[in-house]
Amino acid sequence: MRASLSLDLDNQWSYMKTHGDAAWQSFPSYLELLVPRVLDVLDRLGLRITFFLVGQDAALPQHAGVFSEIARRGHEIGNHSHHHEPWMHQRSAEAIESELACAEESIEKATGQRPRGFRGPGFTRSDSILQTLVRRGYLYDASSLATFIGPLARAYYFRSAKLSEADRREREDLFGGFADGFRPNRQHTIQLQNGSITEIPVTTFPLLRVPIHISYVLYASTISPVAALAYFRAALQWCKLTRTEPSILLHPLDFLSGDECPELAFFPAMSMNPETKRRVVIESLEALAGGFDVRPLIEMVGPAGNSQGTNGKLATVPPIEVLRRTSDRV
Numbered sequence: 001m002r003a004s005l006s007l008d009l010d011n012q013w014s015y016m017k018t019h020g021d022a023a024w025q026s027f028p029s030y031l032e033l034l035v036p037r038v039l040d041v042l043d044r045l046g047l048r049i050t051f052f053l054v055g056q057d058a059a060l061p062q063h064a065g066v067f068s069e070i071a072r073r074g075h076e077i078g079n080h081s082h083h084h085e086p087w088m089h090q091r092s093a094e095a096i097e098s099e100l101a102c103a104e105e106s107i108e109k110a111t112g113q114r115p116r117g118f119r120g121p122g123f124t125r126s127d128s129i130l131q132t133l134v135r136r137g138y139l140y141d142a143s144s145l146a147t148f149i150g151p152l153a154r155a156y157y158f159r160s161a162k163l164s165e166a167d168r169r170e171r172e173d174l175f176g177g178f179a180d181g182f183r184p185n186r187q188h189t190i191q192l193q194n195g196s197i198t199e200i201p202v203t204t205f206p207l208l209r210v211p212i213h214i215s216y217v218l219y220a221s222t223i224s225p226v227a228a229l230a231y232f233r234a235a236l237q238w239c240k241l242t243r244t245e246p247s248i249l250l251h252p253l254d255f256l257s258g259d260e261c262p263e264l265a266f267f268p269a270m271s272m273n274p275e276t277k278r279r280v281v282i283e284s285l286e287a288l289a290g291g292f293d294v295r296p297l298i299e300m301v302g303p304a305g306n307s308q309g310t311n312g313k314l315a316t317v318p319p320i321e322v323l324r325r326t327s328d329r330v
Helices: 012-019 022-026 031-045 061-072 093-111 127-135 150-160 165-170 178-182 214-221 225-241 274-291 319-329
Strands: 002-008 050-053 076-079 188-192 195-199 247-250 293-295
Touching (some): 002 274, 012 022, 031 061, 031 274, 050 061, 050 093, 061 093, 076 093, 127 188, 127 195, 150 178, 214 225, 214 247, 214 274
Parallel strands (some): 002 247, 002 293, 050 076
Antiparallel strands (some): 188 195
16 A cells, blocks of 8 residues: 655744744754755665755755755655745735746756645645646645644644734634644545646544644654554554555654754754654654555555556656656656
């Protein structure tokens, strides 16, 4: 059974920006520390995944080395917007078009891959964004999180945020609403006025619709690592029972400690012992890889048969390579 794994490469400044910390404007970064660490873990586990990159980071020359290394090691490159604003769905259609185009240009220059998948920052999504993705030739969107707890996550974030009333209004949809829990929890097609696009949601616990991505596993680990890992393994078993191909999400802070990034110490699990945190992440990924055929998101588009050759075996040329070779003709 297939599964997908992705990492939203949010940088330090993007978290600070959403949190209302004015120091974000100097673009503080941990990418040079983080990316080699993540790539080494993925190499050790033999995993190729999707990295959703922020265009603003790709546009800065100091990040050219780590971004090109992500692509060199065979990972898919996705678009995570240019300015990383979870309220981008509130913008005009023209502003959304510009946001995606700027990110595409910077990301392709930095990595050699033109993104064909998108995830909105903070799971932001709208018909206007989806229609723009269709118009720009994207194969999939991965911005949906079918959970009821979005308002609770937003309240937790606002509790420690430094936001004006105007900022709070701008972020009023952050992490989505209660109704999101009724969205599909598996891959599906969204029909729009100008075409259709594949939606690959970040998987939540089947039936319960509570998050299972690694940041939440780590949050539960602050209470009991053993119980948190048991929870994650149970979720994977329920994915198998319900024939839900899990799409599991990673974040940078899953690989960093509070000592390494004190400005973001307010995030859950940043106070964990670094070795315990690393062990929980590794064991979670091992459980995923041990039970599923883990792929980048681009290789999940369409039914399982679409990624197989006529002899029933997996195609020897992954879609990532095809996209890389043809990106200059799209």
